[in-house]
Amino acid sequence: ESTLGAAAAQSGRYFGTAIAASRLSNSTYTTIAAREFNMITAENEMKPDALQPNRGQFNFSSGDQIYNWATQRGLQVRGHTLAWHAQQPGWMQSLNGSALRQAMIEHINGVLAHYKGKIGAWDVVNEAFNEDGSRRSSNLQGTGNDWIEVAFRTARAADPAVKLCYNDYNIENWSYGKTQGVYNMIRDFKSRGVPIDCVGLQTHFTGGSSLPGNFQTTLSSFAALGVDVALTEVDVTNSSTTQYAGLTQACLNVPRCIGITVWGVRDSDSWRASENPLLFDGNGNKKAAYTSVLNALNSA
Numbered sequence: 001e002s003t004l005g006a007a008a009a010q011s012g013r014y015f016g017t018a019i020a021a022s023r024l025s026n027s028t029y030t031t032i033a034a035r036e037f038n039m040i041t042a043e044n045e046m047k048p049d050a051l052q053p054n055r056g057q058f059n060f061s062s063g064d065q066i067y068n069w070a071t072q073r074g075l076q077v078r079g080h081t082l083a084w085h086a087q088q089p090g091w092m093q094s095l096n097g098s099a100l101r102q103a104m105i106e107h108i109n110g111v112l113a114h115y116k117g118k119i120g121a122w123d124v125v126n127e128a129f130n131e132d133g134s135r136r137s138s139n140l141q142g143t144g145n146d147w148i149e150v151a152f153r154t155a156r157a158a159d160p161a162v163k164l165c166y167n168d169y170n171i172e173n174w175s176y177g178k179t180q181g182v183y184n185m186i187r188d189f190k191s192r193g194v195p196i197d198c199v200g201l202q203t204h205f206t207g208g209s210s211l212p213g214n215f216q217t218t219l220s221s222f223a224a225l226g227v228d229v230a231l232t233e234v235d236v237t238n239s240s241t242t243q244y245a246g247l248t249q250a251c252l253n254v255p256r257c258i259g260i261t262v263w264g265v266r267d268s269d270s271w272r273a274s275e276n277p278l279l280f281d282g283n284g285n286k287k288a289a290y291t292s293v294l295n296a297l298n299s300a
């Protein structure tokens with residue numbers, strides 16, 4: 001196959017990208033995005049600050065702009081993200097305790113009501129752990145340690161069909177404290193019947209030629225708990241071809257690794273553009289890393 005999406009589909013997987021609404025008027029960008037990818041994540045437009053700028057007043061205009069752009073082209077959409085310490089609207093940042101807990105529940109209910117039946121999977125909770133595997137302190141964590149499971153139970157009740165994911169970065173190395181912290185939470189959720197369907201490993205890689213230790217073991221270990229795994233925000237400093245090929249192969253080697261999403265189209269679109277971390281250069285040309293990923297997908 002000659003595109004990332006079609007090549008990934010050969011093994012029943014998807015290949016996605018993050019899309020920014022502000023770039024949808026750029027035809028180089030949209031041409032590549034629609035041709036190469038079959039799963040779309042809104043880079044910022046479905047986050048709490050975008051969707052509920054004022055309490056009780058949802059604004060789905062930018063999120064829907066991305067949703068409609070994608071689905072009109074036959075592309076699927078991942079939801080990102082319902083509950084996070086960052087990118088909260090100002091009114092939410094100033095809440096705490098039971099008022100914040102209630103606002104989180106209302107936000108999840110409002111967003112899932114709007115996107116019910118439209119989105120396959122949501123990052124319900126994003127980035128809730130510290131590097132050592134303890135919980136990150138935030139206003140949400142301050143509402144009680146059970147805030148994460150409340151978010152997942154709320155989401156399941158609001159839309160029983162949508163897949164519910166926990167999403168984080170630096171959970172790729174199996175020997176890392178944060179990986180173990182998240183792993184233990186998923187295991188606990190599964191043992192107690194807290195609804196969770198998937199783990200998103202953001203996969204923001206930095207430098208070097210080898211992958212974080214035992215990356216594939218991390219994927220298979222999460223999967224063995226009974227959840228799907230996905231690489232949700234991939235980018236690699238200077239687009240190391242060996243790291244890009246290796247992370248693709250690791251996903252292909254794990255049956256429950258359901259897809260890969262890169263965090264942007266061209267290097268110039270990236271949140272870390274100076275590190276040239278994506279598969280297309282600023283002019284929209286395919287980079288060597290693109291070929292290494294496509295070849296890995298095609299030889300699966």
Ligand code: G3I
Nearest residue numbers: 018020043044080081086087126127169202233263270271
């Ligand atoms: O849109 C405004 C613009 O009007 C304003 O003039 C400008 C001035 O700062 O800011 C613009 O908003 C920026 C927005 O990106 C859109 O470009 C925000 O400042 C900036 O903070 C925001 O950054 C985003 C970041 O999340 C914020 O947390 C990045 O685009 C986005 O790629 C990044 O994505 C996160 C994932 O959601 C979670 N994992 C890590 C990943 C990378 O940080």
